[in-house]
Amino acid sequence: MLLFEYVLILLAVICLSNVVYRFVPIVSVPIIQIALGALVTLLPFDFQFELDPELFFVLFIAPVLFYISMLADKKTMWAQRKPILNAGVLLVLVTIISVGYLVNFLIPTIPLFAAFALIAALGTTDDVAVTSIGKRVSVPPKMLSILQGESIVNDASGIVGFQFAIAAMLTGSFSVLHATGRLFVVGLGGIAVGLLLSWFKYLLVRWIRSLGMENITLHLMLGLLTPFVVFMVAEKLEVSGILAVCAAGIAHSFNRDKFNPEKVNLKIASESVWSMFSFTLEGLVFVIMGTQLPQILTSIKQNHSITRWEIIAYILLLTLLLLIIRFIWSIVAIRKKTYDDPEYPINRFRAGIIFSLSGARGAITLASIMSIPLFMSDGTAFPERDLIILIAGSIIVVSLLITNFILPLCIEKKVGIDKSVENEAYLEILQNVIAELQKRITPENEAATALISANYHDRIVELQRKQVIQPVDNEVERKFRITFCQLEKEHVTDMLEHGETDETTAQYYLSVIDNQMNELSKNRFAFGKNTIRFLFHNHWGRRKEKQDELHARVIALMIKNVRFVLEKIRATNNLEENLVIKKMAADYELILSMYQRGLRRSKPDNESLTSVVSHAFHAERENINIMLEAGRISRETAKNMRHNISLLEVQLKKDFL
Numbered sequence: 001m002l003l004f005e006y007v008l009i010l011l012a013v014i015c016l017s018n019v020v021y022r023f024v025p026i027v028s029v030p031i032i033q034i035a036l037g038a039l040v041t042l043l044p045f046d047f048q049f050e051l052d053p054e055l056f057f058v059l060f061i062a063p064v065l066f067y068i069s070m071l072a073d074k075k076t077m078w079a080q081r082k083p084i085l086n087a088g089v090l091l092v093l094v095t096i097i098s099v100g101y102l103v104n105f106l107i108p109t110i111p112l113f114a115a116f117a118l119i120a121a122l123g124t125t126d127d128v129a130v131t132s133i134g135k136r137v138s139v140p141p142k143m144l145s146i147l148q149g150e151s152i153v154n155d156a157s158g159i160v161g162f163q164f165a166i167a168a169m170l171t172g173s174f175s176v177l178h179a180t181g182r183l184f185v186v187g188l189g190g191i192a193v194g195l196l197l198s199w200f201k202y203l204l205v206r207w208i209r210s211l212g213m214e215n216i217t218l219h220l221m222l223g224l225l226t227p228f229v230v231f232m233v234a235e236k237l238e239v240s241g242i243l244a245v246c247a248a249g250i251a252h253s254f255n256r257d258k259f260n261p262e263k264v265n266l267k268i269a270s271e272s273v274w275s276m277f278s279f280t281l282e283g284l285v286f287v288i289m290g291t292q293l294p295q296i297l298t299s300i301k302q303n304h305s306i307t308r309w310e311i312i313a314y315i316l317l318l319t320l321l322l323l324i325i326r327f328i329w330s331i332v333a334i335r336k337k338t339y340d341d342p343e344y345p346i347n348r349f350r351a352g353i354i355f356s357l358s359g360a361r362g363a364i365t366l367a368s369i370m371s372i373p374l375f376m377s378d379g380t381a382f383p384e385r386d387l388i389i390l391i392a393g394s395i396i397v398v399s400l401l402i403t404n405f406i407l408p409l410c411i412e413k414k415v416g417i418d419k420s421v422e423n424e425a426y427l428e429i430l431q432n433v434i435a436e437l438q439k440r441i442t443p444e445n446e447a448a449t450a451l452i453s454a455n456y457h458d459r460i461v462e463l464q465r466k467q468v469i470q471p472v473d474n475e476v477e478r479k480f481r482i483t484f485c486q487l488e489k490e491h492v493t494d495m496l497e498h499g500e501t502d503e504t505t506a507q508y509y510l511s512v513i514d515n516q517m518n519e520l521s522k523n524r525f526a527f528g529k530n531t532i533r534f535l536f537h538n539h540w541g542r543r544k545e546k547q548d549e550l551h552a553r554v555i556a557l558m559i560k561n562v563r564f565v566l567e568k569i570r571a572t573n574n575l576e577e578n579l580v581i582k583k584m585a586a587d588y589e590l591i592l593s594m595y596q597r598g599l600r601r602s603k604p605d606n607e608s609l610t611s612v613v614s615h616a617f618h619a620e621r622e623n624i625n626i627m628l629e630a631g632r633i634s635r636e637t638a639k640n641m642r643h644n645i646s647l648l649e650v651q652l653k654k655d656f657l
């Protein structure tokens with residue numbers, strides 16, 4: 001029971017880290033998670049969490065690597081395969097050998113192969129940090145694609161190097177010739193196993209579909225089990241489980257449509273589940289590191305003569321050395337033509353700065369280090385395990401800080417579109433769709449139009465609720481509403497004079513408008529007059545005719561009146577500039593939709609809903625393209641908006657069609 005409660009606390013900490021990040025976005029989430037993990041140890045919770053180091057590979061690294069490989073941009077990686085392999089394999093090998101010897105020289109208590117294992121784990125760069133770089137600073141697309149491809153390849157090469165170093169450390173023997181031959185056998189064998197098991201899964205999924213089983217839960221479970229099964233089978237066959245998982249992930253990226261049922265909602269569910277699963281696993285790694293940190297610091301203080309200042313010096317020195325090696329490698333070993341682009345000119349020095357400072361370490365590095373065994377083959381404690389974990393964890397934090405703070409200072413920030421401008425454009429898109437639907441309304445589709453318009457209005461309200469839209473001046477809005485209420489009164493009176501409505505219906509509606517105006521103007525003395533008129537013209541009128549008939553006439557009058565006001569609003573010259581007018585137009589369009597739906601008590605037929613939904617989303621996509629061409633939204637924002645439309649299409653079809 002204590003284990004279950006402890007795991008719940010760790011998951012709650014992961015959720016809390018996102019809340020903290022919302023208020024302190026300048027600090028990376030992993031750093032927040034490590035800090036919160038350390039605070040967990042202060043809780044009065046009598047439980048020591050000890051996870052078998054061997055489980056780290058299968059529990060954390062395998063699924064995360066599989067997910068990263070599955071999302072790989074295959075075309076870009078193939079086009080940039082030479083610099084990616086150069087940086088993802090050769091650079092890792094050179095770093096392991098050169099820095100590994102230095103670590104052993106600086107800290108003789110860390111054996112050579114343990115030092116190699118430390119640097120091999122640090123050779124992996126974090127794909128999430130790399131992806132976020134392009135959102136904040138101006139990185140040429142080709143350079144960014146190299147960094148992203150490298151982060152995938154060096155995960156595999158770094159972990160394989162880490163495993164070989166740990167194996168040599170445990171056995172106490174190492175032969176370059178034997179290790180090279182073993183690397184080819186284990187590596188190629190792992191890739192073959194990953195591809196073979198992916199093919200078996202494809203046959204299994206096809207057989208399940210032939211039975212008519214398109215259950216989303218079943219297919220999601222098969223997808224989540226895949227990396228674990230692939231890793232464990234490969235390890236049982238004594239080949240590289242890491243390379244097997246990477247090969248399987250890439251194979252799935254080539255055949256994602258074949259592996260998944262053709263239904264769109266399964267693809268959406270799969271992406272959501274994998275995103276949540278991966279984020280949770282990575283978060284757990286950092287939180288667990290935080291919970292182990294106080295114990296590690298205490299152990300080092302008690303068992304080492306090394307001072308904290310010496311440890312800090314080693315951490316900063318190794319971090320600096322890793323940066324220098326990446327910088328020199330990018331200048332010497334990576335050809336300029338691989339990342340140079342006439343539209344995004346960049347010199348070698350600036351490219352070297354980007355390449356060097358973009359090498360942030362992350363969850364893969366930390367999970368690898370945490371998987372170092374507690375004991376050697378002879379039963380003795382693994383030498384300097386706590387110190388190695390502390391150095392690796394500290395370098396991860398420093399590298400993230402460098403990427404977050406120093407990199408943006410060295411190169412120009414990305415010039416993007418103001419978020420508030422994009423949100424204004426998004427609000428306008430939604431309002432334009434509602435207006436377009438109202439133009440195409442017919443007696444046959446008015447109920448369907450009301451339903452879909454209400455859905456769009458809910459999205460407008462949600463957008464405004466998040467306070468991404470400039471707040472509306474309440475006093476200005478109140479005055480405008482009084483003005484439009486007066487317009488409604490004049491229009492109803494005019495209709496009554498021209499015989500377009502009857503006395504009872506008109507007086508009923510006028511009493512409603514008067515009550516609204518009194519509330520807006522806070523006129524308490526008019527309450528008695530309006531109440532008497534309401535009772536006389538409506539209560540006694542209802543005795544002479546059926547209530548349903550009066551209700552239908554009132555709704556019809558309201559629709560005419562709201563349409564009249566909408567025409568006046570749309571004819572306003574400053575509609576595009578005045579946020580209050582925009583908001584009121586959206587409110588009146590919602591009222592119109594609700595009134596129209598009130599005319600049809602029955603559920604809209606599927607044919608009408610399908611037609612209205614199709615037209616609404618077509619109009620939304622067209623408006624997105626217009627905003628993109630006008631430069632009011634970025635290409636990335638437009639892509640996200642289109643993705644949201646796909647999600648809404650699935651949800652609306654599920655709810656209504």
